[in-house]
């Protein structure tokens with residue numbers, strides 16, 4: 001970083017520089033692990049950051065973003081989308097049924113379907129609005145009592161109900177491994193589960209471990225702090 005930049009230039013340059021580094025790391029991981037880079041999407045996680053911090057990433061060509069709160073996304077993305085209509089916004093945080101309508105309006109992909117009730121609410125809104133919102137099922141691979149996600153045991157029935165009873169477009173699986181455990185077994189488990197269910201997409205890996213996730217088959221890595229800095 002140069003020394004003569006003004007204060008308001010610094011954050012933007014940092015964000016675009018960080019983004020560049022993350023893209024390089026993804027490309028390198030793809031090369032190292034024999035993955036086709038076209039099959040790995042970077043979901044740039046902009047939660048807690050204002051539009052002003054997000055703009056440098058958009059200007060650098062990033063188009064896929066993740067937010068974890070419906071309300072927060074509603075506050076900043078409609079205006080950003082006017083400038084960048086080809087943005088693809090993913091919901092990566094828990095959803096409540098009473099926010100399903102807003103979520104279907106705002107998001108292009110919902111990664112956090114984890115129970116029948118929320119799946120039904122999304123399906124109903126999609127039907128009403130004649131809109132297709134591809135979804136991922138979030139799996140609680142670590143069987144953590146406080147964590148969102150369907151259990152491994154209940155996953156097949158949920159996928160089945162989404163596909164056949166609700167007509168929801170289920171594209172893949174998503175997980176957030178326990179933060180204090182090695183991640184590889186969780187990524188490998190998610191990969192196997194998706195394979196068994198005939199699902200193509202795997203959302204796994206964050207700033208600290210996206211390379212490992214790519215090695216184990218991730219098609220979507222969700223990276224926040226490595227791009228925007230700590231929250």
Ligand SMILES: *Cc1c(COP(=O)(O)O)cnc(C)c1O
Pocket residue numbers: 045047068092093176206207208222223224225226
């Ligand atoms: C915040 C968040 C991320 C990004 O985490 P970083 O460690 O900042 O990269 C990824 N996935 C989910 C579900 C998150 O809530």
